[in-house]
Amino acid sequence: xxxxxxxxxxxxxxxxxxxxxxxxxxxxxxxxxxxxxxxxxxxxxxxxxxxxxxxxxxxxxxxxxxxxxxxxxxxxxxxxxxxxxxxxxxxxxxxxxxxxxxxxxxxxxxxxxxxxxxxxxxxxxxxxxxxxxxxxxxxxxxxxxxxxxxxxxxxxxxxxxxxxxxxxxxxxxxxxxxxxxxxxxxxxxxxxxxxxxxxxxxxxxx
Numbered sequence: 001x002x003x004x005x006x007x008x009x010x011x012x013x014x015x016x017x018x019x020x021x022x023x024x025x026x027x028x029x030x031x032x033x034x035x036x037x038x039x040x041x042x043x044x045x046x047x048x049x050x051x052x053x054x055x056x057x058x059x060x061x062x063x064x065x066x067x068x069x070x071x072x073x074x075x076x077x078x079x080x081x082x083x084x085x086x087x088x089x090x091x092x093x094x095x096x097x098x099x100x101x102x103x104x105x106x107x108x109x110x111x112x113x114x115x116x117x118x119x120x121x122x123x124x125x126x127x128x129x130x131x132x133x134x135x136x137x138x139x140x141x142x143x144x145x146x147x148x149x150x151x152x153x154x155x156x157x158x159x160x161x162x163x164x165x166x167x168x169x170x171x172x173x174x175x176x177x178x179x180x181x182x183x184x185x186x187x188x189x190x191x192x193x194x195x196x197x198x199x200x201x202x203x204x205x206x
Contacts, residue, residue, distance in 0.1 A: 010150030012138060021143050028069060029081045029116040032060070034107045036085050053086035074124035074141055080117040121158045129155075 014022060036056050043049040060078050064071045070078065088105040096102050106112070118124040129136040133152035139145040 010148045013147040018143050018146055025073065026115060028073060030108050030113040032078060033081050033085055033113065036082055037105055037107060053082055056082050072142060074118060076119040077116050077124050080119060127158050
């Protein structure tokens with residue numbers, strides 16, 4: 001039977017300490033994205049060299065050795081951020097070939113950065129849904145566990161997490177953080193899940 005894609009909106013309730021740490025992690029991912037973009041621009045401007053996603057992933061290994069702030073982050077989550085930049089360039093070149101407005105990849109400010117994610121459920125994050133997929137708890141490595149409120153119409157299996165994005169403290173004002181679960185592929189009871197599901201947590205950065 002065909003898989004079904006569902007979008008579920010949840011709300012996260014991190015503590016003040018967790019929200020501050022999430023903001024710090026988001027800033028580190030944004031800095032990595034902007035630095036990787038600058039590296040690609042400089043390489044082409046100075047030597048007409050194209051830097052690949054794989055090459056930048058290797059560079060991250062060295063960055064994590066030299067910078068303790070990045071050493072504390074999940075390695076695969078950093079690769080997700082680099083992959084987002086790689087996809088931005090792929091879309092840019094596709095639009096150039098199609099004769100469309102190119103839209104060169106931009107540096108990301110706090111209000112424009114889409115956040116960070118994880119490749120594999122259980123590696124950096126874990127989402128535990130409540131009974132019948134109503135509410136649940138989200139655990140982030142190095143940050144802790146927080147409540148998540150919302151309900152999925154169809155149960156599924158979480159495989160990866162696409163995006164987490166935080167709201168600065170002056171915007172939070174004790175409100176819960178909005179959280180989107182997107183592109184979740186689910187199967188009816190008894191069916192075999194053969195396609196990756198995706199938990200995407202999108203929290204407004206404004």
